[in-house]
Amino acid sequence: MSLDKSIGNLKGVGPQVAAKLNKLGLYTLKDIIEHYPREYEDRRKITPIKDIELDCHHNILGVVVSAPQVSKKSGKIIVTFRIKDETGSIYVTFYGQAYMKNNFAVGEQYLFYGKVKRKYTKIEMDSPEYQKLSDPSSLGEVAKITPIYPVTHKLSQKVIRGLIAAALKECTPYIKDYLPCAVRKDYQLADKSYAIENIHFPKSNEFFFEARKRLVFEELFMLQLALCTLKSDFSRRHVGNAHKLPIDFAVFLESLPFKLTDAQKRVLSEITDDMQSPMAMNRLIQGDVGSGKTVIAAIALFVAVKGGYQAAMMAPTEVLAIQHYDFLQKLMQPFGIEVGLVTGSMRAKQKSELLEAVKAQKIHILVGTHALIEQPVALPNLGLVITDEQHRFGVRQRIKLSEKGTSPDVMVMTATPIPRTLALILYGDMDISIIDELPPGRQPIKTNAVDSSYHARIYKFIEKELKSGRQCYIICPMVEENETNNDLQNVVDYSYLLRTEIFPDFVVEYLHGKMKPKEKNEIMERFNSGEVHILVSTTVIEVGVNVPNATIMLIENAERFGLAQLHQLRGRVGRGQHQSYCILVSDSKNKITQKRLKIMEETTDGFVIAETDLKLRGPGEFFGTRQHGLPEMKIANLYTDAKVLKEVQKCVKHLLGEDPKLHKLEHKELLNEMHDRLAKESLHHAL
Ligand code: ADP
Ligand code: MG
Numbered sequence: 081m082s083l084d085k086s087i088g089n090l091k092g093v094g095p096q097v098a099a100k101l102n103k104l105g106l107y108t109l110k111d112i113i114e115h116y117p118r119e120y121e122d123r124r125k126i127t128p129i130k131d132i133e134l135d136c137h138h139n140i141l142g143v144v145v146s147a148p149q150v151s152k153k154s155g156k157i158i159v160t161f162r163i164k165d166e167t168g169s170i171y172v173t174f175y176g177q178a179y180m181k182n183n184f185a186v187g188e189q190y191l192f193y194g195k196v197k198r199k200y201t202k203i204e205m206d207s208p209e210y211q212k213l214s215d216p217s218s219l220g221e222v223a224k225i226t227p228i229y230p231v232t233h234k235l236s237q238k239v240i241r242g243l244i245a246a247a248l249k250e251c252t253p254y255i256k257d258y259l260p261c262a263v264r265k266d267y268q269l270a271d272k273s274y275a276i277e278n279i280h281f282p283k284s285n286e287f288f289f290e291a292r293k294r295l296v297f298e299e300l301f302m303l304q305l306a307l308c309t310l311k312s313d314f315s316r317r318h319v320g321n322a323h324k325l326p327i328d329f330a331v332f333l334e335s336l337p338f339k340l341t342d343a344q345k346r347v348l349s350e351i352t353d354d355m356q357s358p359m360a361m362n363r364l365i366q367g368d369v370g371s372g373k374t375v376i377a378a379i380a381l382f383v384a385v386k387g388g389y390q391a392a393m394m395a396p397t398e399v400l401a402i403q404h405y406d407f408l409q410k411l412m413q414p415f416g417i418e419v420g421l422v423t424g425s426m427r428a429k430q431k432s433e434l435l436e437a438v439k440a441q442k443i444h445i446l447v448g449t450h451a452l453i454e455q456p457v458a459l460p461n462l463g464l465v466i467t468d469e470q471h472r473f474g475v476r477q478r479i480k481l482s483e484k485g486t487s488p489d490v491m492v493m494t495a496t497p498i499p500r501t502l503a504l505i506l507y508g509d510m511d512i513s514i515i516d517e518l519p520p521g522r523q524p525i526k527t528n529a530v531d532s533s534y535h536a537r538i539y540k541f542i543e544k545e546l547k548s549g550r551q552c553y554i555i556c557p558m559v560e561e562n563e564t565n566n567d568l569q570n571v572v573d574y575s576y577l578l579r580t581e582i583f584p585d586f587v588v589e590y591l592h593g594k595m596k597p598k599e600k601n602e603i604m605e606r607f608n609s610g611e612v613h614i615l616v617s618t619t620v621i622e623v624g625v626n627v628p629n630a631t632i633m634l635i636e637n638a639e640r641f642g643l644a645q646l647h648q649l650r651g652r653v654g655r656g657q658h659q660s661y662c663i664l665v666s667d668s669k670n671k672i673t674q675k676r677l678k679i680m681e682e683t684t685d686g687f688v689i690a691e692t693d694l695k696l697r698g699p700g701e702f703f704g705t706r707q708h709g710l711p712e713m714k715i716a717n718l719y720t721d722a723k724v725l726k727e728v729q730k731c732v733k734h735l736l737g738e739d740p741k742l743h744k745l746e747h748k749e750l751l752n753e754m755h756d757r758l759a760k761e762s763l764h765h766a767l
Pocket of ligand 2: 373
């Protein structure tokens with residue numbers, strides 16, 4: 081049997097359940113057995129009824145002593161009955177599940193797991209999980225370490241646990257172990273089917289640790305292997321172009337609207353050294369939001385073009401690409417350098433004219449979105465490629481862009497504050513430059529985390545700022561009203577409210593990802609020019625946008641965002657000489673949420689934020705979904721498992737040293753698995 085078979089082949093999975101599983105990203109049997117628990121509950125311990133603590137979860141072994149009674153309260157069906165053990169008795173109650181009445185019979189013994197509460201005069205266990213005990217010797221099979229899965233609210237733990245158990249039964253004999261024997265032996269790793277079984281249903285803590293060790297190793301191993309393979313051709317030091325610094329280099333620097341900071345100068349000299357060397361540049365520029373990466377890119381572009389080459393710069397959004405285009409055009413025009421812009425929303429005729437001009441080398445610098453790599457853009461004389469906000473792209477995309485030339489210099493820029501250890505692994509093939517200083521005159525952004533009772537005061541404050549000529553961003557998590565989440569602010573309704581009731585004297589516009597690029601660009605232009613005072617937006621403006629006159633960033637439902645995202649959003653203000661403010665609104669009572677928002681109040685240092693939050697919640701939470709450039713991990717934690725990651729790095733290096741193309745027979749399964757993974761869209765994005 082193939083593990084690639086659809087989950088529909090599993091008993092108990094009809095179209096409805098399948099749809100719910102699909103929502104969790106589970107399509108095949110393999111997906112489901114690799115849907116690992118989020119945590120475990122130790123249900124080996126059974127609490128005697130007399131020892132129960134109220135409002136806690138307990139595991140009770142009880143015999144049903146009264147027949148289930150059905151009653152109705154405010155339209156809701158209630159099924160209730162009594163259970164007892166040797167030490168006492170309590171009630172078990174199910175709400176809104178009439179069928180429960182037929183599931184229990186007097187005299188039968190069950191293991192119940194749930195929260196025990198006082199309800200008026202009764203002590204009851206509310207809608208517990210339960211398992212029938214057919215004979216006393218089966219207790220060990222029922223009272224176990226129990227996995228808790230990440231699920232949607234429409235799929236109960238019990239159902240998904242049952243499905244996974246069923247899938248394991250079917251699949252275990254067919255699980256392939258593609259980790260090479262030698263690796264398993266050297267690192268003392270359990271075999272795959274053992275690991276999969278015990279990650280779901282560990283027989284003991286030791287079994288769990290063994291299982292996790294193996295799976296973490298494997299996950300990091302595959303990641304590292306994929307990264308190395310993808311990069312191997314690319315990263316080998318190519319002979320590239322040796323640029324000379326142009327004669328008017330100093331004149332160009334003089335023409336910039338400001339003096340470079342020391343950090344910018346240092347990074348610039350690292351770049352110009354690279355460019356003058358005969359080897360191709362391959363450099364990552366890391367700099368916190370607002371540290372001034374764009375101008376560094378501009379200077380590198382200037383050097384490349386003056387050296388007789390064409391250059392390309394790719395940005396993740398159209399808004400950002402246009403902004404770069406405008407900035408570069410102004411700088412370059414006096415020096416006779418032509419800048420072009422290619423985006424997905426251009427008309428065909430316009431585009432073909434542009435691409436002709438590029439081909440004829442009448443355009444020297446081509447700025448664009450993904451369109452740069454998706455379109456048949458020919459850059460016959462490409463000497464430098466720059467990717468801005470690299471974390472929004474994948475390794476593959478960055479390679480694709482550089483493949484448009486022969487060994488062009490490569491520069492990627494990112495504001496994601498990845499701790500250095502991780503950066504070295506993920507960008508291991510690159511040299512790294514860090515801009516660790518903000519331009520002078522910036523006043524630190526003042527950040528406040530408050531709850532929604534502050535809205536009136538916040539609006540007053542915004543009004544004051546607007547009246548003195550400043551502008552404001554307001555970020556909401558949702559685009560439109562959404563039934564399941566109607567407590568979240570949505571961009572469209574909120575804008576209407578602001579426009580009609582709260583700020584009738586100001587121009588309020590909104591922006592979200594579902595709008596056409598043309599509409600978005602128009603709004604952005606009007607905000608840029610100062611005509612729009614308040615821009616309500618989803619996170620589409622999160623990366624790169626630069627409007628120095630905007631001084632307030634108000635973020636609604638701040639608990640919904642990852643800290644990296646909040647940090648990026650906050651980086652949209654504090655870009656000019658005016659004092660700027662970031663207001664985070666959240667009604668969440670969650671302790672960790674409050675702690676996280678507190679960090680935002682305490683520091684504006686992206687690296688500190690990254691480290692702290694990684695410690696608090698692990699990388700998944702910190703980086704938010706798909707915001708990070710770090711691949712999503714099923715089981716490994718890139719931060720807490722950093723030690724394993726180091727071992728893995730060594731191991732992969734050794735393996736590829738001996739068998740660079742994985743052509744040896746004993747690596748056949750491994751090679752297949754890697755190709756499978758690389759073929760999957762999800763990994764393209766992840767890498
Ligand atoms: P990021 O690193 O986030 O991409 P930008 O390149 O957009 O930052 O720069 C942020 C703002 O700082 C821009 O308005 C830019 O013009 C300005 N800036 C950059 N470098 C300097 C500098 N050395 N002195 C003053 N302002 C600068
Ligand atoms: Mg930028």
